[in-house]
Amino acid sequence: MVSGIPPFERFYECHRGEVLAFLQRRAGRDRADDLFQETFLRALRAYGRLEHGEHLRAWVLTIAANTVVDAARRERPAAELAFEPAREDERPAVEELAPLTDDLPPKERAAVVLRYGYDLDYDTIAAALGSNEQAARQAASAGVRRLRKEKEQQ
């Protein structure tokens, strides 16, 4: 075992069920099958570069979330999407949110998409980003502020 990183087989067995369930909820049963394979192929590609084996669940769910976002973007050009800045009680659907966050700094983009697109709690997001809850919260709200500003300038 390399610095606490389990063999990929163990990682895959441990998380495949939850990843599939997540993808089915977010992308529908039909598309979930393709996205399942894409998620774990992406994870496999990055797995050799992991430096520790912590937060692997949050890590793979983040990858799954990103494959959904990327698939939605492939299917629907950004120009067709309208975006009303989110009020606290109104979360834009992830398909609409994702393309609009393209220009955000990576950490803010990830925090915004995971929070408002996928409804993940800040603990999970923090784990995925390799930071703490406070920082995740700040990244998400900074991202939203930046989006509002961009919207106003248009």
Place this chain on the structure above:
Amino acid sequence: MNAVPNVLDERFRAAAAASGELDVAFDVVDDTPVGRLLVGVSDRGLCRVGFDPEPEAELERLARLFGPRVLRSPQALDRVRNELDQYFEGRRHAFDLELDLRATPEFHRRVLVELSRVEYGRTTTYGALAAQVGAPRAARAVGTVMNRNPLPIVLPCHRVVGANGSLTGYGGGLDRKEWLLRLEGALL
């Protein structure tokens, strides 16, 4: 938690092997004449044949030696499985497989390369093998190399016997050694 359908699971395992991103693809072959075998291939070739595998320990070991991207992927082992089947049926006398011995220490590798020249149906002795690698007094060390052979059957450590012709020992148990030598007609 929903289960992942077999079709989906198998498709991913095949795609993972085809992607070239695995450090080791392995499979467990259940019903060979010498029992269950775990076989593993890296991008360089066959890197593991294990008797009576305890998956947990084997996976940890493969990950430590070759990298953490270790996944069961039966398709990647098709060729190895075929050659082993043919061997067990007596139809194959030599394996035509690339071997990955990078995790094997230098002296072990020298001995194993020498061992690979011992032909089907023949036997040699620990002492003779030691002499061939230029260490005539290292018969005991050669015994250790045989015992730790990462690729038994394919690298035929079962063909190495004591100076008096006794079977002496085998990493997979003497019964298997005897079975393999009988298969090859080296024991009557």
